[in-house]
Amino acid sequence: MTIPTQKIATLPSRRLSVAPMLDWTDRHCRMFHRQITRHTWLYTEMVTTGALLHGDVERHLNFNDEEHPVALQLGGSEPADLAKSAKLGEQWGYDEINLNCGCPSERVQKGAFGACLMAEPQLVADCVKAMRDAVSIDVTVKHRIGIDQVEAYDFVRDFVGTIAEAGCTTFIVHARNAILKGLSPKENREIPPLKAEYAYRLKRDFPQLEIIINGGIKTIEDIDAHLLHVDGVMIGREAYHNPYLMASFDARYYGDATPVKSRAEVLQAMLPYMREQLARYGKSRVGGGLRLNSMTRHMLGLMAGMQGARAFRQILSDSKKLAAGDPALLLEALARTQPVAA
Numbered sequence: 001m002t003i004p005t006q007k008i009a010t011l012p013s014r015r016l017s018v019a020p021m022l023d024w025t026d027r028h029c030r031m032f033h034r035q036i037t038r039h040t041w042l043y044t045e046m047v048t049t050g051a052l053l054h055g056d057v058e059r060h061l062n063f064n065d066e067e068h069p070v071a072l073q074l075g076g077s078e079p080a081d082l083a084k085s086a087k088l089g090e091q092w093g094y095d096e097i098n099l100n101c102g103c104p105s106e107r108v109q110k111g112a113f114g115a116c117l118m119a120e121p122q123l124v125a126d127c128v129k130a131m132r133d134a135v136s137i138d139v140t141v142k143h144r145i146g147i148d149q150v151e152a153y154d155f156v157r158d159f160v161g162t163i164a165e166a167g168c169t170t171f172i173v174h175a176r177n178a179i180l181k182g183l184s185p186k187e188n189r190e191i192p193p194l195k196a197e198y199a200y201r202l203k204r205d206f207p208q209l210e211i212i213i214n215g216g217i218k219t220i221e222d223i224d225a226h227l228l229h230v231d232g233v234m235i236g237r238e239a240y241h242n243p244y245l246m247a248s249f250d251a252r253y254y255g256d257a258t259p260v261k262s263r264a265e266v267l268q269a270m271l272p273y274m275r276e277q278l279a280r281y282g283k284s285r286v287g288g289g290l291r292l293n294s295m296t297r298h299m300l301g302l303m304a305g306m307q308g309a310r311a312f313r314q315i316l317s318d319s320k321k322l323a324a325g326d327p328a329l330l331l332e333a334l335a336r337t338q339p340v341a342a
């Protein structure tokens with residue numbers, strides 16, 4: 001077991017980040033995204049306290065030094081368990097601990113955490129305080145603006161105010177209600193209307209807090225518009241389906257003049273990583289018997305909007321080619337696309 005220790009001396013701001021997405025933002029996805037943007041914050045999938053306290057810690061917390069800045073999102077509602085889990089996250093080298101108060105799935109509700117925690121702000125405050133007492137890194141909260149039919153702005157304002165009193169200074173606001181009964185997680189990302197103004201009002205009411213908006217953000221124009229009102233923007237599924245959107249982030253939002261990698265250079269940069277991972281984890285329990293598809297699936301959207309994008313996806317999804325386990329499959333897929341400039 002190797003615990004990562006390398007960290008960025010001065011962390012970039014959370015001006016841009018990629019949302020924690022269950023089954024998507026694993027360490028391979030984050031490593032891929034890091035080839036496109038150096039400064040954008042990356043978040044893990046939600047990891048429950050039970051998985052860490054009673055499961056395989058290395059499998060859940062292992063990550064690559066290159067991923068920094070990277071945050072661990074926790075799911076739980078017991079202050080003591082969250083404190084222990086947060087401490088593990090800090091020991092493994094994460095830059096931030098984030099508490100999930102936004103997931104509406106029934107599985108999460110059965111564990112009495114996620115979005116249903118918004119109904120218990122004092123419990124969330126206790127959880128945040130316990131974690132802050134246990135670690136020296138930032139503890140943040142990701143939440144919705146309301147639950148079920150509770151749509152008044154006062155609800156989220158009071159929620160944030162209560163948690164802020166426990167010392168939390170960063171709130172990531174998914175600007176939709178969470179409907180706990182009757183809608184699937186997918187429908188919860190699409191049906192409840194977006195109310196960006198609620199996030200904007202939180203920033204006006206709590207100017208001392210860092211307010212980051214999430215939900216339905218797909219374009220540079222969307223990002224620019226939100227940044228007129230809040231401190232940061234968290235991109236969700238657009239970062240996964242159209243990852244090269246992030247190629248302009250470092251220069252535009254962080255003032256980094258480092259040349260942008262072309263799509264071809266991004267794929268080339270992933271090759272040594274993929275070979276090393278397959279050699280190390282191909283038959284390991286830590287990698288779950290790592291297969292090539294575990295990494296290539298995150299790259300399917302890289303050529304979105306480009307001529308040959310469909311052929312690119314088809315090659316990276318070909319079961320027979322994937323079974324061979326050769327990362328050079330990336331180069332074969334690349335050859336089917338038109339030459340791409342940075």
